[in-house]
Amino acid sequence: xxxxxxxxxxxxxxxxxxxxxxxxxxxxxxxxxxxxxxxxxxxxxxxxxxxxxxxxxxxxxx
Numbered sequence: 001x002x003x004x005x006x007x008x009x010x011x012x013x014x015x016x017x018x019x020x021x022x023x024x025x026x027x028x029x030x031x032x033x034x035x036x037x038x039x040x041x042x043x044x045x046x047x048x049x050x051x052x053x054x055x056x057x058x059x060x061x062x
Contacts, residue, residue: 014054014055017047017050017054020043021044021048021051024040024041024047025040025041028044
């Protein structure tokens with residue numbers, strides 16, 4: 001029996017991080033629990049910072 005490939009493993013890093021960020025933003029808007037909304041917002045912001053760091057690291061230094 002062969003193992004099925006994981007489709008998430010083939011996504012580019014930026015696309016995957018964008019999906020995570022979008023999911024956290026939706027969760028922060030839809031959750032009734034204040035703590036869940038705040039933590040989802042924190043995760044979304046952290047993912048945004050991570051994406052920017054990845055982009056910055058791929059640019060040549062000035």
